[in-house]
Amino acid sequence: MNNYSKQREAILDVMKENLVHPTAEEIYQLVLEKEPQISKSTVYRNINILVELGEIKKLNMTVGPDRYDYLYKEHSHAICEKCGNIFDFYYDFNKDEISKELLKQIGNNIDINSITIYGICEDCKSNNKK
Amino acid sequence: MNNYSKQREAILDVMKENLVHPTAEEIYQLVLEKEPQISKSTVYRNINILVELGEIKKLNMTVGPDRYDYLYKEHSHAICEKCGNIFDFYYDFNKDEISKELLKQIGNNIDINSITIYGICEDCKSNNKK
């Protein structure tokens, strides 16, 4: 893998222009405007390649399909487990200390890529409609 | 919802007896031993109810189907984004401070349920077979 293709470039462009954590389907719809011939399987395949290359990040959702995020800058995510809203934020987690603690407790030296908060947002707390 | 059913009890028992982050399919297979008549849809429905009730936690995976964890004791998870291995560990995240920071940055008062580390485990780092 890794030959140039305008389809892959268009997908990355869409990710750069839309910092809104789109689903694969939403990425497909957005890319269609630039590349009307693109197929959904091409979108999925390239999304996976971009994740593999570290250009975008896959966000693991409690509700609904997975979402993706362009890594313009290091940041963390807080995800509402009820409505699926994703909030970007910055926090200086002590990754070195967490790594050390992981090594001590589980005996595995894990390269930390990201730290995600899962919880319930204000709206879902008040609107107690489930 | 919330009437007693032996099926739901059997599922919760399975979760208590198997602290290994099973998938829904694995839970189904394990419950079959106790309740040979149970159907997969009953398993899925009850898993969702137990998550809703806060008895078990849904773990959002980068690779493979979602997994579930019985909340016998508060702990965090480190998940390998390549092989999907899940490591339980304890770490005293400063949730109050993180909450404050979230409120300041995103204007939303999120109830933090859990904090998950995503990264690459030792094995996947060395075995560079992707």
Added chain:
DNA sequence: ACCGAAATTAGGAATAATTCCTAATTTTAA
């Protein structure tokens, strides 16, 4: 520029994971 090998594509079929539907059964609470 030309050519063959390698990579990528579109389009649709196939698969995997999960939810939905319905009639029958079980549970509840009065």
Added chain:
DNA sequence: TTAAAATTAGGAATTATTCCTAATTTCGGT
């Protein structure tokens, strides 16, 4: 004990994603 409410089994349907294939595009060497 009984009627309403909740739950079930079983399978169909849906959703999300991956796989397959022949055609096209890209690349590296000449």
